[in-house]
Amino acid sequence: EAGVTQFPSHSVIEKGQTVTLRCDPISGHDNLYWYRRVMGKEIKFLLHFVKESKQDESGMPNNRFLAERTGGTYSTLKVQPAELEDSGVYFCASSQDYADSYNEQFFGPGTRLTVL
């Protein structure tokens, strides 16, 4: 079974440009998450989709970030316009919809974004 995949693996852009990151979750996983790790700090939650609906977007830093999950399959995260502080590694994760308290999340390898 294929794991979570992300594209691109690396992206280098200039301040003010737009970048779109893509995540393909594990097939059948209704839950999709975006996280970010900036400058070796902790991995921080950005948002959570359940199918195509945004369940929790409390971690989105500002309105320059837009996430979509049309059709409830893959998701995109667009940063427009990018700022220097947006540099970091963006991780996507997915999980099945368990009714209990445990919900293992499977992570992709991340997209390393560098804003110059």
Add this chain to the structure above:
Amino acid sequence: GQSLEQPSEVTAVEGAIVQINCTYQTSGFYGLSWYQQHDGGAPTFLSYNALDGLEETGRFSSFLSRSDSYGYLLLQELQMKDSASYFCAVREVDSSYKLIFGSGTRLLVRP
């Protein structure tokens, strides 16, 4: 809100045992998870403690004490391939499944 503290770096020799601690401040959570991340790779789930006590999975064990707001990951018979970053994480007691991560501990295993 939640905050989880971990040592930034730990060094150990091959074959040894190492313990990575995680202390936390939280208003409520379901359990403590541990993830491993090799450089450039995906964070990978290692273990989960829903209840107090020790969980063992091969060379890795994880411990949780809710009364002490403390947990740890124990790695035995260290191998060079264990060199990686290790993160503790909790899931808040609310409707969201989001994980709150610690800052990560970089483990360096030396020959």
